[in-house]
Amino acid sequence: MTAKSEPVREDLVLALPKGRILDEVRPLLDRVGIIPEPEFDNDNSRHLRFRTNLPHLSLIRVRSFDVATFVAFGAAHLGVAGNDVIMEFDYSELYAPLDLGIGRCRLSVAEPVALSETDDPARWSHVRVATKYPEITRRHFAARGVQAECIKLNGAMELAPALGLSRRIVDLVSSGATLRANGLAEVETIADITSRLIVNRAALKTRPEEMHGWIERFREATHAP
Amino acid sequence: MTAKSEPVREDLVLALPKGRILDEVRPLLDRVGIIPEPEFDNDNSRHLRFRTNLPHLSLIRVRSFDVATFVAFGAAHLGVAGNDVIMEFDYSELYAPLDLGIGRCRLSVAEPVALSETDDPARWSHVRVATKYPEITRRHFAARGVQAECIKLNGAMELAPALGLSRRIVDLVSSGATLRANGLAEVETIADITSRLIVNRAALKTRPEEMHGWIERFREATHAP
Numbered sequence: 001m002t003a004k005s006e007p008v009r010e011d012l013v014l015a016l017p018k019g020r021i022l023d024e025v026r027p028l029l030d031r032v033g034i035i036p037e038p039e040f041d042n043d044n045s046r047h048l049r050f051r052t053n054l055p056h057l058s059l060i061r062v063r064s065f066d067v068a069t070f071v072a073f074g075a076a077h078l079g080v081a082g083n084d085v086i087m088e089f090d091y092s093e094l095y096a097p098l099d100l101g102i103g104r105c106r107l108s109v110a111e112p113v114a115l116s117e118t119d120d121p122a123r124w125s126h127v128r129v130a131t132k133y134p135e136i137t138r139r140h141f142a143a144r145g146v147q148a149e150c151i152k153l154n155g156a157m158e159l160a161p162a163l164g165l166s167r168r169i170v171d172l173v174s175s176g177a178t179l180r181a182n183g184l185a186e187v188e189t190i191a192d193i194t195s196r197l198i199v200n201r202a203a204l205k206t207r208p209e210e211m212h213g214w215i216e217r218f219r220e221a222t223h224a225p
Numbered sequence: 226m227t228a229k230s231e232p233v234r235e236d237l238v239l240a241l242p243k244g245r246i247l248d249e250v251r252p253l254l255d256r257v258g259i260i261p262e263p264e265f266d267n268d269n270s271r272h273l274r275f276r277t278n279l280p281h282l283s284l285i286r287v288r289s290f291d292v293a294t295f296v297a298f299g300a301a302h303l304g305v306a307g308n309d310v311i312m313e314f315d316y317s318e319l320y321a322p323l324d325l326g327i328g329r330c331r332l333s334v335a336e337p338v339a340l341s342e343t344d345d346p347a348r349w350s351h352v353r354v355a356t357k358y359p360e361i362t363r364r365h366f367a368a369r370g371v372q373a374e375c376i377k378l379n380g381a382m383e384l385a386p387a388l389g390l391s392r393r394i395v396d397l398v399s400s401g402a403t404l405r406a407n408g409l410a411e412v413e414t415i416a417d418i419t420s421r422l423i424v425n426r427a428a429l430k431t432r433p434e435e436m437h438g439w440i441e442r443f444r445e446a447t448h449a450p
Contacts, residue, residue, distance in 0.1 A: 062381045075390035156287045165300035
């Protein structure tokens with residue numbers, strides 16, 4: 001016999017990005033009171049979804065671009081994503097109410113050092129670029145009348161100039177060490193990047209108390225000393 | 226004083242995919258006589274390009290989708306890529322002369338087990354699918370008049386049905402263990418997948434002896450007992 005009860009609310013799902021940002025997200029989870037099940041800290045785990053200490057909140061750990069997709073389609077209610085990812089997709093269903101102040105880097109145009117010494121991006125009329133961010137790149141250059149031909153790569157952008165794929169790349173730059181190791185120099189910054197808390201707009205309307213509660217908790221955790 | 230000499234031919238570049246296929250590629254490299262520098266076997270290496278025992282051949286190690294892009298644009302001359310990647314891009318500049326017989330799996334449509342028991346893909350008129358392969362998926366379904374709405378994910382497709390992103394996914398399936406662990410069952414195979422030797426068509430015309438030499442060496446190594 002099954003007991004009749006109130007309609008069961010589905011768990012809230014928080015989508016987190018795999019990789020280096022996750023190390024910066026963990027202290028935030030601690031501060032908002034989310035303790036993931038132990039398997040979450042096993043980097044080699046094949047699990048994709050994890051329980052937490054909170055009965056109605058679960059976590060998924062997916063690639064950074066997929067965080068935005070899961071949240072935009074309402075398959076996750078909340079997520080952590082860099083504004084690089086948010087800008088690239090430009091999903092109308094995503095709302096990014098809070099800068100978490102982690103994952104700081106910049107999205108930049110880079111080219112071989114020798115070329116950069118005399119090159120002036122302000123004088124380009126056409127540019128060929130290897131990048132993981134074709135939409136941002138096209139919009140950025142189109143805004144000043146430059147046509148950008150983008151070759152989409154999923155990684156290893158810094159190989160492109162040496163192999164003749166494109167002289168320029170648009171990539172995330174943190175310390176600049178990877179660029180220098182590949183003989184490249186930044187010539188222009190497109191955007192400063194940090195990770196944001198993102199939420200699904202429909203969930204914000206249908207479950208306003210829970211959703212605003214989480215936004216407030218993350219806001220306090222972000223501004224904690 | 227610099228010596229004048231014949232124009233220097235650029236190295237041939239062989240692009241190999243990161244990840245699990247690389248373990249199956251290594252014995253083939255041995256058999257064709259390519260010995261990578263020791264750093265190549267350091268999985269945590271930040272290097273992207275590697276020397277070999279052969280003075281005019283270097284290797285790059287990139288994501289599987291990027292192998293096809295580097296070869297199609299002539300930034301690498303040869304590469305190893307699954308026909309999933311080749312079909313997804315459909316680059317006219319790629320020629321895939323040789324099935325290497327490694328990386329065997331299939332590209333399949335899967336859905337929750339309970340749904341699969343009564344569902345018949347032949348009766349679909351519209352389908353929503355989460356996949357890394359939107360182009361293949363659209364073409365596959367369009368060929369029989371089914372409209373496929375594809376949500377592109379870069380990984381973790383098997384999360385999509387449980388989270389309500391899409392009931393169906395199109396994904397690579399090897400043993401099927403990942404599907405089963407997520408309560409999913411295959412309902413249709415789109416293509417059998419193996420890795421192929423791919424070459425840049427322009428390089429085949431401009432450097433025919435070297436290129437055909439490598440195709441022959443890989444052919445012999447593939448058919449070796």
